[in-house]
Amino acid sequence: MMEPGDEELRRIQEQFAMLDFNGSGKIEREELVELLSFLGLDPKGEQMDTLWTVLDTDEDGLISFQEFLDFVFSTGDVSFFTPSELEMVRDFSEKRRLSLTRETRVPEVSTPDGPDEEIAQLKKRVDELEAEARKREKAARP
């Protein structure tokens, strides 16, 4: 087993973050599937199952950074992706991240005539009607 240097660790961390494009801190199976399909690999069936089993050593259904790191070093390499894949993945991941941010962004609510304003106006109208009613009552008295 090779000992990772700071530079290798940083690079692997960057690749981990690229796979974790929803920013949950773990790699979900859907993320790996999406990325492998993007790279033109078939993420269905046995191959994916095998890869996933090797990656998810504690079988909690998620890939932690430690698991990712162990896997990369067990291959005797310091990179999960080949250099050409890396460029594509970086690009893909950035776009996915942005689209996810858009999907989950809470729409800005601007309510100049929001509930509070409506209630205030209704109360004002009720007060006016009551005042009118009192006036009529007074006028009707002998």
Ligand SMILES: [Ca+2]
């Ligand atoms: Ca795991």
